[in-house]
Amino acid sequence: MMAKCTAAPPGEAQLFRTLSGLQQLADTRRFKAWFLDQFGVLHDGKQPYPGAISTLEKLATNGAKMVIISNSSRRASTTMNKMKNLGFDPSLFEGAITSGELTHQYLQRRDDPWFAALGRSCIHITWSDRGAISLEALSLKVVENVEEAEFVLSFNYHAWYAGCQI
Numbered sequence: 001m002m003a004k005c006t007a008a009p010p011g012e013a014q015l016f017r018t019l020s021g022l023q024q025l026a027d028t029r030r031f032k033a034w035f036l037d038q039f040g041v042l043h044d045g046k047q048p049y050p051g052a053i054s055t056l057e058k059l060a061t062n063g064a065k066m067v068i069i070s071n072s073s074r075r076a077s078t079t080m081n082k083m084k085n086l087g088f089d090p091s092l093f094e095g096a097i098t099s100g101e102l103t104h105q106y107l108q109r110r111d112d113p114w115f116a117a118l119g120r121s122c123i124h125i126t127w128s129d130r131g132a133i134s135l136e137a138l139s140l141k142v143v144e145n146v147e148e149a150e151f152v153l154s155f156n157y158h159a160w161y162a163g164c165q166i
Contacts, residue, residue, distance in 0.1 A: 023055045026062070034059060034066045035097075038079065042068075043086050053088060060092045068096040073133055073155035076101040100133060100155070107138050119150030126155045 019025055022041075039045055042052045059066060070079055076096040084090050110116040121141040126133045133155045135142065143149050 021051070021055075023051055023058075026055050026059050026064075029062050032064055034064055035069050036066060038068050038070050038083065038096075039072075042083075042088070046086075048087055056088065056092050065094050066092060067094050068098075070096065070098045072098045073100040073103075074098055075104060075134070103153075104138065107140070121148055121150050122153045123149045123151075124153050124155075 025031075036042060041049075042056075043049060056066065068079060068083065072079055074082075076098055078100075079096040079098050080090050080093070083093070083096075106112060106115045107118075110118075120139060121143050123144070123146065124133075124135065124140075124142045135153075140153075
């Protein structure tokens with residue numbers, strides 16, 4: 001089932017037309033910037049959706065700048081490597097913004113007062129079967145004892161629902 005989106009024609013905010021997908025929207029050449037979620041928009045986790053790569057190539061040819069956005073706990077570089085492995089040309093994108101990348105940057109910089117006050121010891125709940133999320137360059141002390149932890153850094157949703165032992 002293909003999702004439908006609607007867009008109001010210029011100057012007619014109350015009238016809408018139904019579009020059959022990103023290709024039709026890309027054909028308008030109206031937008032210079034595209035923020036595109038990866039999973040469920042460009043691919044299904046295993047392969048690109050039909051027409052996704054050719055649509056992105058057409059957007060790039062028309063001068064559009066594209067950024068991958070994702071709620072993935074992975075770093076931006078990992079996301080870009082995944083896109084490449086799925087057949088997408090990484091040069092089509094300005095980069096990627098992921099929740100994992102933003103978390104890493106805030107924990108590394110600590111220029112925000114809230115992050116600066118967190119402390120350095122944490123319980124790290126991460127993937128075991130898909131590879132742990134790297135905490136490289138964060139100067140964190142991962143602890144197993146709850147009494148020693150100043151915060152919890154959780155990347156594994158299964159732990160919340162399958163029963164996590166801390």
